[in-house]
Amino acid sequence: MKILSAVQTREADAATLQYEEIDSLELMERAAKAFACWFENKFTPQEPVYIFCGPGNNGGDGLAVARLLSQKQYHVKVFVVGDNQNPSPDHKVNLQRLPQTIVPQTIRSVAELPPLHKNHCVIDALFGTGLNRPVTGLFAEVIDCLNYSGACITAIDMPSGLYTDSQTPDEATIVTAHYTVSFELPKLAFFLPQHEAFVGEWHVVPIGLNPAFVNDAPSDYCSVTIDDVRKLIKPRRKFSHKGLYGHALLLCGGYGKMGAAVLAARACLRSGVGLLTMQVPSSGYTILQTAVPEAMTLTDNNRKHISELPENMDNYSVVGLGPGMGKEKVTKTAIGQLLATCTLPMVIDADAINIIASSDKLKAQLPKNRIIFTPHPKEFERLVGASKNNYDRLQDMKEFCREYSCYICLKGSHTAICTPEGKVYFNTTGNAGMATGGTGDVLTGVLTALVAQGYSLEEACLLGVYLHGLAGDLALQKVGETGMIASDLTDHLPQAFMTLTNN
Ligand SMILES: NC(=O)C1=CN([C@@H]2O[C@H](COP(=O)(O)OP(=O)(O)OC[C@H]3O[C@@H](n4cnc5c(N)ncnc54)[C@H](OP(=O)(O)O)[C@@H]3O)[C@@H](O)[C@H]2O)[C@H](O)CC1
Ligand SMILES: [K+]
DSSP, X not given: OBOOOHHHHHHHHHHHHHHXXXXXXXXXXXXXXXXXHHHHHHOOTTSOEEEEEOSSHHHHHHHHHHHHHHHTTOOEEEEEESOOSSOOHHHHHHHHTSOTTOOOEEESSGGGSOOOOTTOEEEEESOSTTOOSOXXXXXXXXXXXXXXXXXXXXXXXXXXXXXXXXXOOTTOOOOOOSEEEEESSOOGGGGSGGGHHHHOEEEEEOOOOOHHHHHHSOOSEEEOOHHHHHTTOOOOOSSOOGGGGOEEEEEOOOTTOHHHHHHHHHHHHTTTOSEEEEEEOGGGHHHHHHHOTTSEEEEOSSSSSOOOOOSOGGXXXXXXXXXXXXXXXXXXXXXXXXXXXOOSOEEEOHHHXXXXXXXXXXXXXXXXXXXXXXXXXXXXXXXXXXXXXXXXXXXXXXXXXXXXXXXXXXXXXXXXXXXXXXXXXXXXXXXXXXXXXXXHHHHHXXXXXXXXXXXXXXXHHXXXXXHHHHHHHHHHHHHTTTTOOXXXXXXXXXXXXXXXXXX
């Protein structure tokens, strides 16, 4: 699903009005209906609904929603904040359309706010995509009171005060919504970790913006949906043999960290690879052969660390490396040799990223269009450098991927996948239970398996990251967040694949 900027959203509105020959009031009515429908499914009419409206079309939406909810027996109160000297035209019309039973109250100071408490439902319709400066003064005081009240806040389109697609200044006051219901498409701000407390749980509701306009609008940002990844799945052939599904090589593990190699190996096997060879330090031989009998195991001459490559690299279709590897000098030398000689695609994680990040010489050896990096934010910072904020981090990631013609899966709540062309896809599966040791090793195994099977690097990133999160979501239903461990993900990978293939 494409992510448009605030400016593009306005253009999409205008295009919709033009092509569908409707007026802006009708589009607002569609938006209000879509929001009200979501709201009715979420909240019963038992509790009073307090709607706080600003001067623009976001406020207009709030007024239209008030009318629609009151028709559905909700007990609605409307508060128009500020002197409302210059309401938008559609705000004005919807104010007049309020039924007589709703008498809007103007809020000119916080002393005029109604008492609010935990059981109240608040709808935030102060500002949406038209916000053009930090919220201060009366609006900021009102937002502080709403946040402090503990009431359940649902934001229309955007939590008021948060910028749609650029860094919100530090001094700004922002609604901390429990839910945000966004029109037609998600906003870039929803995918950045520092906004979690403001956006809450977000949902997208369709309002019928012109599909041709949305399709043609240039954007570097997309979110990944189940339909996007379903299309990528390559069905297995009836007359199949293991040779058709690639031979992966995983260079993983170190003394005391063989578990990382086991997790990556199991995930690789659970993701459909034809054959898997593990190269591990010799102390890991028995562990690997016992824990993962399906994998072939080669032992390194070094007892504790990976220090060399297998003799014949021609046997393999892809190399995955990093989990549990450590940063020993011998390992760095082996990675140097790999980058200098290997012509295979590579999935590079964990300490392999740290080793490359610490050496300009290794960075200069990175082959073009053959590498997927899977850093967590700290590894990313070591590889790419520190960024001022998370928007700058997205820019820095795009520049790095362009410069090195590589892919990056920046792991997080919405893992961001960046391509060498500078396109960024945000994943939409996964949960906080996955924030535990070893889940990254699982991702390395999944991606390596997909590349082995002939998926392009981009397809492997989109599908693999989605499946990894989906396995976490399926595990969540069985074990919950707190007790989840990385092995739960490998256990649920088969079901994740089945969810995408419907069998
Ligand atoms: N396609 C869609 O998604 C549709 C969305 N709709 C809704 O419309 C809003 C966007 O409406 P818009 O009128 O453009 O903007 P806002 O309502 O967000 O705010 C604009 C008004 O707010 C004033 N403003 C802006 N920033 C501040 C601030 N920091 N403090 C005080 N006042 C502020 C601005 O006044 P100016 O002084 O700048 O002139 C405007 O008065 C979108 O989010 C959806 O909710 C449509 O309903 C349907 C299509
Ligand atoms: K809002």
